[in-house]
Amino acid sequence: MELNFEQQEIYKLQKDTLVNGLIDIVPLESFEKKLKESILNNKPLKIKFGLDPTAPDVHLGHTVVINKLKQFQDFGHQIQIIIGDFTGKIGDPSDRDATRKQLTDEEVIYNAKTYFDQISKIIDKENIEVFYNSKWLKQLDLEEILNIASSITLTRLLERKDFTNRFNNNKPIALHEFFYPLMQGYDSVALECDIEIGGTDQLFNLLMGRHMQGHYKQNEQVVLTLPLLEGLDGIQKMSKSKNNYVGIDESPKDMYGKLMSYPDDLMEKYINLVTHYSIENKKALIENIKQNKIHPKNAKMQIAKHIVTLYHGDKKAEIAEQEFNNVFGRNALPEQIEELELNAGIYNTYEFLTDNLSLFSSKSEARRMISNGGVKINGEKLDETQLKIKLEDEMIVQVGKRKFKKIILK
């Protein structure tokens, strides 16, 4: 059972592509073996992805996993999405007395539809198997549940970070909470999944799938995790509540503009996790940026346009780019610039920039920016030796790329 030459090539391409961007592969040998067997026997792998039935607005942070699913799908593997409707429908029993946020069947189905409508911009939703885990979880009886529970020790469960922390800080953990990872693991038993994918913060829960399959004498799934994507601030995980996100339903213009605003050092991560470039093109682009063969700003524009294209198509992406160029492009000024009335005369450069225009909070800050070539007057770089400025009407003072002020003489 050896791969022939052509199969070797396919294997290499699949492996390189699929491994790209991952954090955990547990275990690697098993992943390689499953991939080879799949190619050899022309039998798709079953790729599990579990989903809350609460239907968020999908943003680029969510697409990190979905993009990986798309890669599997493109290679002909079978995506199995499990909607965790069981817990969604029963709510958290410890909230019994409070208003329980139980979802009805209709809500679960509506939420799932909303979700699939959004992600269908990325993957072929007709080619996905969708399961609701209440189907099998509802049928478990106490004997089976005790059997499931007998497979795991308290010590192992307390290894999950949030449990560890709560236990060590004497914060209560109700017994039923231990069951959620077990149930998630049992989903893998029900579907006999080959691979499960999730965010790196889900590693413990994903490993439960391996554990439960082992307990049920099944072939254990491989666990693949992906990093959490930092938002536009470059620091915190992308999320709606942090307002550092790019929603995949946002307008082309907003999407493009936002995608020009994250820190340059995140570009490699965005290329790997958010774009749909081929593995070769990803590597080439990253290499070109590193070797300064492409200007970071141009690279970022290329990535932004690519991503807008994914969600809005070529034409709209083109228009978004033009608009951006009109506003922020090399010789263009923004459409609206703040105007300031000042008396004509000769001003001390530093006082003028800090006190009169409030462009800096201190003279030393102004000095630093000028010496870096970051201050322009009517498009010309201000020289740090120029200590006086003679005001002209409609004179435009620019700091960095985005800050402009226009002087109107009184």
Added chain:
Amino acid sequence: MELNFEQQEIYKLQKDTLVNGLIDIVPLESFEKKLKESILNNKPLKIKFGLDPTAPDVHLGHTVVINKLKQFQDFGHQIQIIIGDFTGKIGDPSDRDATRKQLTDEEVIYNAKTYFDQISKIIDKENIEVFYNSKWLKQLDLEEILNIASSITLTRLLERKDFTNRFNNNKPIALHEFFYPLMQGYDSVALECDIEIGGTDQLFNLLMGRHMQGHYKQNEQVVLTLPLLEGLDGIQKMSKSKNNYVGIDESPKDMYGKLMSYPDDLMEKYINLVTHYSIENKKALIENIKQNKIHPKNAKMQIAKHIVTLYHGDKKAEIAEQEFNNVFGRNALPEQIEELELNAGIYNTYEFLTDNLSLFSSKSEARRMISNGGVKINGEKLDETQLKIKLEDEMIVQVGKRKFKKIILK
């Protein structure tokens, strides 16, 4: 809703009798209230007792709880015995690979019958309600089980001593083990019990019944615990494996003999927990013993005869007592005494007792016993000043109450 005079008397008698011998009453006020309401409304209380389906040979240690149930039954309350067949039938899932000790339905029923045949010597078995807990436990689904589990925290569960110890000593606790106390507690929900009785080592599990009933918004049961009975050695809990027990199916003679052999200071406990004397008679007998109005040996004989009567009837108890008197009575010798051939002559007392007769393992032991008056020769106490003994044919040497040797001169 006040008790009239007659009801007050009934209440007082019931309470005094039922409280006698208990260790825990949780909570006392609730016990008093339930008892009063039962008398006022002429409505029996439902008294739960949980039973393993493994059918032990019943010994006096077991009867401590059964005697308490009998008192409740005699006062007209309803005994509910729950046979824990659910766990018996599924076995311990963590033993899956080992030979599982699963009981069949037939075995469970056979064991229960064996048990009831034995305890029917104490309580009226026709007047007991018997339940098999698989009836309701089998029907629990995951939603209900999560609800049950949500009622309790890990910290609370770890308060059970064996869990605490194992956790602190890094010995594994499998998750399903936490469910056994919860299931036992749920049994009380299923039957809406008023009172649950058990050994004091069961306190944690019995309190789970209160906890679960509270979670299900039921009136919480009162928990009553009884002490564990020390066996004939006076030290360890009575048990078959320690061979310090009196089985309720033992012959009258063995039973009587064994019941004369436990230490005197346990007599009060045996009176309270093992006899069926009325509360007044118990108190009177204990008082008489304390005030030396009755000789301890006579008190013990009275108790032994009473207990043999309970399990074998008057006549057999009478015969057992006579036999005992024939063997161990004031002037009687046992029917068979070990004989030893020795040469005639004068012997050193201590060497004679230790080396020739092997009645003691050391001379100092012999000396202690002699000075306590525990050694008799031909029925006369041996004086500690007597250092020599002249042997006679058929001389009888007695140590304590039961050890005899007869000398035959060669």
